[in-house]
Amino acid sequence: MAKYVSFSSRRRRPAWIIARKVTTYLFLSLGVVVAVFPFFWMISTSLMSLGEAQGTRLWPSEIHLENYVNAWKEANFSLYLWNSVRITFLTLAGELTFSILAAYAFARIKFPGRDFIFTVMLSTMMIPAMVTIIPNFLTVTWLGRIGPLKWINNWPALTIPFMGSVFSIFLLRQFFAQIPDELYDAAQIDGAGHLRFLWQVVLPLSKAPIMVIVILSFIGTWNALAWPMLVTNSPDWRPIAVGLVSFIDEAGQMLNLMMAGAVIAILPILALYFFAQKQFTESIARSGLKG
Amino acid sequence: MNSLARSRRLQPYLFLTPYLMGALLLVVLPAGVSFVIAFTRYSGMGRPVFVGWQNFQWVKSDLLFWVALINSLLYILQAVPLRILGALGLALLYSRPGRATGLYRAAIYLPTVIPDTAYALVWTWILNPFYGPLNPALRTLGLPAPSWLSDSAWALPAIVLASLFQIGEGFVILLAGLRHIPRETYDAARVDGANRWQTFTAITLPLLGPWLVLLSVRDVVLSFQSTFTPAYIMTRGGPYYATHFTPLHIYETAFDGMHFGEAAAVMLMVFIVTIILVVILYNLVEGWGFDED
Numbered sequence: 001m002a003k004y005v006s007f008s009s010r011r012r013r014p015a016w017i018i019a020r021k022v023t024t025y026l027f028l029s030l031g032v033v034v035a036v037f038p039f040f041w042m043i044s045t046s047l048m049s050l051g052e053a054q055g056t057r058l059w060p061s062e063i064h065l066e067n068y069v070n071a072w073k074e075a076n077f078s079l080y081l082w083n084s085v086r087i088t089f090l091t092l093a094g095e096l097t098f099s100i101l102a103a104y105a106f107a108r109i110k111f112p113g114r115d116f117i118f119t120v121m122l123s124t125m126m127i128p129a130m131v132t133i134i135p136n137f138l139t140v141t142w143l144g145r146i147g148p149l150k151w152i153n154n155w156p157a158l159t160i161p162f163m164g165s166v167f168s169i170f171l172l173r174q175f176f177a178q179i180p181d182e183l184y185d186a187a188q189i190d191g192a193g194h195l196r197f198l199w200q201v202v203l204p205l206s207k208a209p210i211m212v213i214v215i216l217s218f219i220g221t222w223n224a225l226a227w228p229m230l231v232t233n234s235p236d237w238r239p240i241a242v243g244l245v246s247f248i249d250e251a252g253q254m255l256n257l258m259m260a261g262a263v264i265a266i267l268p269i270l271a272l273y274f275f276a277q278k279q280f281t282e283s284i285a286r287s288g289l290k291g
Numbered sequence: 292m293n294s295l296a297r298s299r300r301l302q303p304y305l306f307l308t309p310y311l312m313g314a315l316l317l318v319v320l321p322a323g324v325s326f327v328i329a330f331t332r333y334s335g336m337g338r339p340v341f342v343g344w345q346n347f348q349w350v351k352s353d354l355l356f357w358v359a360l361i362n363s364l365l366y367i368l369q370a371v372p373l374r375i376l377g378a379l380g381l382a383l384l385y386s387r388p389g390r391a392t393g394l395y396r397a398a399i400y401l402p403t404v405i406p407d408t409a410y411a412l413v414w415t416w417i418l419n420p421f422y423g424p425l426n427p428a429l430r431t432l433g434l435p436a437p438s439w440l441s442d443s444a445w446a447l448p449a450i451v452l453a454s455l456f457q458i459g460e461g462f463v464i465l466l467a468g469l470r471h472i473p474r475e476t477y478d479a480a481r482v483d484g485a486n487r488w489q490t491f492t493a494i495t496l497p498l499l500g501p502w503l504v505l506l507s508v509r510d511v512v513l514s515f516q517s518t519f520t521p522a523y524i525m526t527r528g529g530p531y532y533a534t535h536f537t538p539l540h541i542y543e544t545a546f547d548g549m550h551f552g553e554a555a556a557v558m559l560m561v562f563i564v565t566i567i568l569v570v571i572l573y574n575l576v577e578g579w580g581f582d583e584d
Contacts, residue, residue, distance in 0.1 A: 111303040134541075223408070225520050255416060
């Protein structure tokens with residue numbers, strides 16, 4: 001039966017094709033609804049009164065925007081957000097400088113030992129962060145004791161360990177390697193060295209991977225919990241995740257305030273994600289695992 | 292001229308120096324130090340004292356270590372296959388180009404960018420048997436509504452459940468993998484009279500094989516550490532150690548108890564278990580299109 005219908009002309013869409021299309025879209029939408037539900041629930045609860053938040057309502061009867069004001073004040077979010085921004089910015093500045101230089105060397109310059117160093121570097125990706133957390137902590141305290149720089153409770157402990165990212169180097173290398181050699185030859189004839197070529201030709205062509213690194217670095221800083229808890233003991237440099245955790249402990253059962261706090265904590269990341277969403281998923285897909 | 296040539300030759304090493312120094316100081320050296328500390332008694336103060344295999348013996352007889360390891364393995368056994376299957380299913384569902392697919396994909400990826408702390412907090416309350424929205428929904432559907440995080444039988448599955456939403460990376464990577472499969476292959480199969488299931492098992496699955504294997508390996512390695520934040524926020528390892536995972540165990544041993552030697556020994560053992568798991572995984576799927584690499 002179905003076979004006959006599918007042979008009929010395209011203009012007159014048979015009912016079963018339409019039905020199938022509708023079910024497909026229903027399924028697709030269902031997936032989306034499930035995926036964003038936690039997120040939806042977080043926002044709607046953050047707008048409820050405490051009584052409603054502790055009930056089973058899905059949407060507030062009245063919008064309580066003041067939850068955000070209260071959460072902001074009580075959790076000292078202005079300090080924590082500012083800390084997270086500072087940490088991200090410093091990490092990113094170091095990470096981009098180091099990984100761009102290293103990736104360029106791996107991608108564009110032939111030198112003895114290159115492939116060996118690259119392989120060793122890639123294999124350090126298999127060392128879980130868990131294996132290095134204790135010695136890193138000892139290293140950081142030790143560096144703070146012997147050097148002039150204060151590490152614990154200060155920016156170096158929170159940023160410097162994350163400036164060398166294997167993934168960033170790998171990602172950038174894949175992009176740099178695709179740039180045609182002719183461009184470099186032409187630049188060399190014009191008297192440009194590696195640094196000038198990197199700055200004036202390679203970087204302008206690599207906005208997509210750099211954007212990915214920016215977002216991933218943002219997410220990394222916003223995600224980190226164990227390490228910042230370890231190397232800070234006062235709010236001076238504590239990032240938003242640690243701030244949120246101490247707020248949770250204080251807020252007790254104030255579910256609506258907690259959710260408002262969570263929304264505040266994720267808002268910067270969401271803004272960035274929506275802004276660069278397409279570039280982000282495309283680049284992850286293109287370079288996530290393969291080159 | 293000669294000096295210019297020499298500086299050109301040195302340049303790549305100069306470019307690499309900052310990264311290599313950092314990696315040496317903060318990845319390679321610490322990994323080595325971990326290895327050494329595991330054979331010492333060290334509390335962060337004074338000098339580490341060499342104690343041979345003592346820490347490993349202590350760890351071996353520590354019941355909590357085994358609880359943590361078994362919990363982590365149980366978590367991996369449930370979460371990794373489900374996460375990979377979920378990502379594959381979603382990738383298949385959303386791979387066809389059509390209206391609003393970009394929007395759909397962005398929505399599927401959304402939970403993955405939400406910071407773990409906030410995400411764990413939201414799930415703590417979604418799963419709350421009194422205030423959360425999940426149990427009323429389950430009851431409406433006539434399904435059992437356990438008390439999740441406060442029930443030692445359900446706490447671990449609850450954390451697995453929450454992890455199933457953050458599969459954006461696998462989803463996006465498998466979408467790209469699907470796009471790599473040439474249309475003609477499918478057309479040829481259809482001409483030969485293959486049905487949907489046959490095309491899936493004979494073409495899609497084998498061609499996606501390498502991607503699936505890499506994703507699984509990565510997920511196993513990451514799953515050993517990604518349980519820290521959810522366990523710390525949602526349950527603090529409870530109830531009755533039902534969600535006491537290895538990262539939490541290491542963290543508490545090292546930084547609450549200041550037993551760095553024992554903690555390093557635990558790390559080494561977990562590291563070895565990870566390697567064994569990865570090797571088993573590779574052997575299980577041997578011949579799954581790994582000839583390309």
